[in-house]
Amino acid sequence: MTMDHLLFLYSFLLPVVLAVEETLMDSRLATTELAWTTYPESGWEEVSGYDDSMNPIRTYQVCNVLEPNQNNWLRTDFIPRQGVLRVYVELKFSVRDCASIPNIPGSCKETFNLFYYESDSDAATATSPAWRENPYVKVDTIAPDESFSLLETGLVNTKVRSFGPLSKAGFYLAFQDLGACMSLISARVFFKKCPTTIASFAVFPETATGAEATSLVIATGTCVSNAVEVSVPLKLYCNGDGEWMVPVGSCTCMAGFEPAKRDTQCQPCSPGSFKSNQGQGSCSPCPPNSRASSPASGVCPCQSGFYRADTDLPDSPCTTTPSAPLNVISSVNETSVVLEWTEPRDSGGRQDVVYNVVCKKCPHGGGACARCDDNVEVSPRRLGLPERRAAARNLQAHTRYSFEIQAVNGVSAKSLTAPRYATVNITTNQAVPSAVPTVHLLKATAGTLTLSWLPPSKPNGVILDYEIKYNERGIAFSHTVTAQHSSARVEGLKKGTVYVVQVRARTVAGYGRYSSPLEFSTNLHDDPERSVQDQLPLIIGSGSAGFVVILALIVIAVICLRRQRTGSELEYSEKLQQYVSPGAKVYIDPFTYEDPNEAVHEFAREIDISCVKIEEVIGAGEFGEVCRGRLKQPGRREVTVAIKTLKAGYTERQRRDFLAEASIMGQFDHPNVIHLEGVLTRSCPVLIITEFMENGALDSFLRLNDGRFTVTQLVGMLRGIAAGMKYLSDMNYVHRDLAARNVLVNCNLVCKVSDFGLSRFLDENSSDPTYTSSLGGKIPIRWTAPEAIAFRKFTSASDVWSFGIVMWEVMSFGERPYWDMSNQDVMNAVEQDYRLPPPMDCPAVLHQLMLECWFKERNMRPRFSQIVSTLDKLLRNAASLKVVNDSHSGDLYGMGGTLPGHQRKSLDGMQDMRQQMSQTLPIRV
Structure with missing residues (x-):
C-alpha cells in the first residue's frame, strides 16, 4: 500500500466533535416562582430548594403516601418547539424509600409518569386538557436508581428521555404522581444537533437530528477554500445522538496547497516550495536548479540555462544540455x-x-x-x-x-x-565502382540468354571484369559467370524457365553493387514430344489444384450433412453430461434447451390435476399467485404444498421463464434446498408444486420473533443455509440472489434456500430496490459482492459475500442491511472498505466469519465447505459463542433501554458504524 493510498483512506476519518445541545426550557434558570399548573391543589407543591451544586432553585414536591388512590398532576408552562422534531427531557429528582416510611398502606410508589401534550398555542387551562393519559401522551414511567431514607438524604437521580416526532407549535410536559414521596428538583428540555464540522476537506453545516431516534438526516457539504471535489455527492449523515457518521464523497487540496490544521484547511505552499498535484500530499522544496518566488506554486520554474523535458514530471530537477563527446x-x-x-x-x-x-x-x-x-x-x-x-x-x-x-x-x-x-x-581511399545501371536481353534460346549492359556511371578506376549472377525464379541457389566486356552469353540453362539476373563491375578496389534484379525467360523446344514432356509438370500441377478444390467441396458437404444428421444428437449428448466424474453431479442451465418443455419434463415430474387441491391464496409471485394447497398422489400420503400459478394472458416467454425455475429446482435434492414436488404444464393455469414451508420467508419470520431465539438456534439456522449453498456450489450453481427473503423456514426451524432463476426479473418498484448494471439485469445491491456489481462476475465467491449479509440479517433478527442508506451510498461505503458492524449480542467469532465473507479479493473468501465446518465447530463448542462485543452494554444513549428491539439494534448498529469511522481506519478485509 502506497503512502498516497494511506492518505486517501485517512481523508475519510471524522474529527471527534461532540453533539450540540440547545435548551428549550430549564427550570433551574427560573428566578421567580415557576407557578406550574397542578391538579388537584392538594397534590404537588412548589418549594424552594437547592440543586446538587447547592444553587437555589424552585422545586416541586409531593408526599401523600398515607392516603390511597393518589392521582396528582403537574404541568409545565407552554414550551415553543422552535422547529425541532425530537426533544430530550433531563429530570433530576429524589424519591423516598417506601420501606423507610412507617405505617403506610400498600399503595406507596417509588415511580412517577412523564407525559407531554402538543398544542399550536398556549391554550391549556386548569381543566383543559383533561387530566388523563389521553389526550396526554405517555413518554415513560420514571424509576429512580437510588431512593433515600431518613438516614440518607440528598440522593439525586438523573434520567433522560426523548420523544417525537413533534408537529405542532409547542408542547407541555406533565408529571403524574400515583402515590410517591418525592421531589422534582429540576427539568430541562433540550434538543440535539450535529455541529458544524469539517470532514475530508468539506464543510458540513449544523444539522438538527431527525424525528426518530433511528433517523439519519443528510447534510450536504461544500469544499473548503482551495480544495476541489474528488468524489461527489458530498454528504454526511446526522444520527439521532447528534453525531456525524458515514461520510460520502470527499474533497482534497488543489495543486499548490497542502493540508493544515489537522486536515481542516488547505494552506498555500510557501515561496521556495511547491505541490504539483491535487491531493493529501504536503508541499516540497523546489527541485535542484529551480525556484518559486510566489506562494501557492504548482511547479517551480527552472533557473536560466536549465530546462525540463516535456515528459519530465513537475517535481523533477531542472537539467541542462550535455557537453561534447x-x-x-x-x-x-x-x-x-x-x-x-x-x-x-x-x-x-x-x-x-x-x-x-x-x-x-x-x-x-x-x-x-x-x-x-x-x-x-x-x-x-x-x-x-x-x-x-x-x-x-x-x-x-x-x-x-x-x-x-x-x-x-x-x-x-x-x-x-x-x-x-x-x-x-x-x-577516403580508392572506391569501388558504382552499380551497373541496367541489364538488357539481346537474345533467348531454349538453353541460353544473351545479355548486355552499360558500364557504371562512376567506375572509380579501370573496370577489370563483370560478374553475372543468375538463378531460377523461386529458387535461392544462384550461379555466377564472369565477362570481360559489357555483354555475355549465359549457357546451360533450362528450356522455358524464368531466370533472375544481376550484374556488377570489379576494379582493383573490389566489386561494386549489383544492378537491380531483372527476369528473363528461355524459349521452349519445338519438338512436340519434348514440349509435352516439358509441360507435364504444369498439367499435373493444374490437375492437382483442381483435385484439391473438388476434395474441399466434398469435405464441406460431408460436414454439413453430418451436422444436419447429428445436430440434435450432439446437443442431447451435451445436456446429458451431468457427471464430470463418478458421483459429481453438475447443474444444467435449462436455458440451453431450445424447447422449455423438454427441460421441464426432463427434470420435473408431471402431476395430474386431480391430485392437487388449492385451499387459499397466501401471497403473490412474479408470474401469478402463490397458494397453499393439498397434494394426494396414488400410493402416497396427502401432504400440504405450496402452489405457484402462472397468471392468465401470459406470453410464451413468461411461460418459459416460469417453468425454468421448476427445471432448476428439479435438479436439486438436499434437505436445505426447497424441494420440487412436480409441475402441471397441461392444465390451465400452469402450476409449480413445492413443499410447504410453514413459517415463510426467513427475514419476516425473524422480525416477528425478535429476540425469541438463542444464539445457538440462530447459528443452527445459518448452518442449514450454508449446507444448502455448499450443495449448490458443488453442483456449479450460482444463486446470484441469496438473501434472507429468499430462504424459507418450516415448522421445525429448518431453513431451505429457494427462489431459483427468478432473481433476474426483480421488480424495480419492489420493497427492495435494485441497481441496473450497464450490462442489463437487476442486482440487489445490499447483498451483492463488489465484483458482481461492477463487472457482473457472479461466482460461488459472490454467493459467499451474500451469505455474509444473510448471517448479519439472521443475527440482527431481520434488520435491513445498511439501514436506510441509499444504494449508491452503500456502494460508495463498501468501495471505501466499510463493512457492517456486529449486530447486538452477536458473538465475535460470527462477526469475524462475516468479515471473511466480505473480503474484497474474492479468492480470499472462504468456501461454503469451510463455512459449514466452522459453524459445526461453533455448535460443538458453545462456549465460543458467548464472547460478544461489549459496545452494547449499559444504557442505550440515555434511552433507558425502553425502545423496541429493532430500534435498539438500529441504534447500536449506528453506534458501531460511528465507532468504526472514528478509528484509525475503517474495518478492512
Missing part, C-alpha cells in the same frame, strides 16, 4: 569510415543522452564544407544514436570529409544554443 577516433577503409567516441564529461544531469552524426564534404582546394549527399549511408542511423559507434558508407574516393558527433539529451530542444559536438576529419 570525448575521444573521437576514426577508421577509414577505402570509401567507408567507422567512428567511435566516449561519453561527454557532463551529461547535463540526465540519463537520456543520445548522439547525432553530421557528415560534411569538404572541397580539395579549401573553403567551407557542405552537408553530404543523401547517398551517404550512416548506420545504424544519423540521429538519436544510443550507442557510441557509427559507420559511414558510400563516400566518394579520395575525398576529404568532416564528421561532427553531437551529444543531445531530453532538454536540448529547449535550449536556444546549438548542441555541443566533437569533430573528426578523414580522407
